[in-house]
Amino acid sequence: MRYFLKxxxxxxxxxxxxxxxxxxxVQEHVNKQLSLxxxxxxxxxxxxxTDTGVHAxxxxxxxxxxxxxxxxxxxxxxxxxxxxxxxxINDMFEVKPYIHARFDAIERSYEYRINRQRSxxxxxxxxxxxxxxxxxxxxxxxxLLIGKRDFSSFSKSRTQTKTNICDIRQAYWEDREAEWVFYxxxxxxxxxxxxxxxxxxxxxxxxxxxxxxxxKMIEAQDRKQAGQSVPAQGLYLIRVVYPxxxxx
Numbered sequence: 001m002r003y004f005l006k007x008x009x010x011x012x013x014x015x016x017x018x019x020x021x022x023x024x025x026v027q028e029h030v031n032k033q034l035s036l037x038x039x040x041x042x043x044x045x046x047x048x049x050t051d052t053g054v055h056a057x058x059x060x061x062x063x064x065x066x067x068x069x070x071x072x073x074x075x076x077x078x079x080x081x082x083x084x085x086x087x088x089i090n091d092m093f094e095v096k097p098y099i100h101a102r103f104d105a106i107e108r109s110y111e112y113r114i115n116r117q118r119s120x121x122x123x124x125x126x127x128x129x130x131x132x133x134x135x136x137x138x139x140x141x142x143x144l145l146i147g148k149r150d151f152s153s154f155s156k157s158r159t160q161t162k163t164n165i166c167d168i169r170q171a172y173w174e175d176r177e178a179e180w181v182f183y184x185x186x187x188x189x190x191x192x193x194x195x196x197x198x199x200x201x202x203x204x205x206x207x208x209x210x211x212x213x214x215x216k217m218i219e220a221q222d223r224k225q226a227g228q229s230v231p232a233q234g235l236y237l238i239r240v241v242y243p244x245x246x247x248x
Contacts, residue, residue: 006058006090006091006093010055044062117130127234134206150164151218164190199227
């Protein structure tokens with residue numbers, strides 16, 4: 001049987017999602033506590049790999065079990081008692097045995113939060129940018145991202161992806177009084193892509209890059225021409241979409 005976990009986590013104290021030798025990851029933490037609860041080694045596979053310090057309001061991960069779990073709600077409650085307060089399981093449900101949390105996701109959405117005013121409450125949960133920015137220009141540049149094309153300009157080099165083509169379906173800014181929030185959704189994202197996009201949009205907002213320059217930068221497929229990546233603390237995975245027929 002294959003089960004999906006719907007979870008959320010604060011990434012501040014984790015070295016990203018994926019297990020790695022030089023730091024404690026969300027995946028390692030979930031594996032450890034779920035294995036302890038089920039008394040068998042469990043390895044969960046997620047919809048994506050968030051980097052160190054990146055948060056997730058909605059993430060899905062799957063694991064396999066030999067027989068049907070009859071009381072998943074109690075299992076979720078007991079698992080949450082074992083997990084650190086930074087990680088919460090919101091649901092567990094059975095899916096068809098061939099469904100893969102990563103490869104069967106058809107859309108992912110992120111938001112990037114920027115503090116416009118100093119605050120003692122969320123200074124480490126968003127990027128702090130207190131200088132003026134041209135939101136209208138950044139909104140115009142965001143619309144240029146929409147479409148299916150090669151986004152190598154926003155990707156880390158030497159990745160293992162076979163293609164850097166992504167289909168960006170939405171990209172826009174929201175003004176939430178003390179915050180500016182960038183929203184983006186696509187079929188897939190490259191490593192460091194969203195943070196590099198936001199860094200480039202900020203160059204437009206500062207007046208250092210025109211809309212024409214922004215378009216040329218995308219077409220160049222050259223990471224060196226894009227803006228610097230913004231800090232991880234402002235990035236949140238907020239939504240993962242699957243076909244409706246995956247559920248049992």
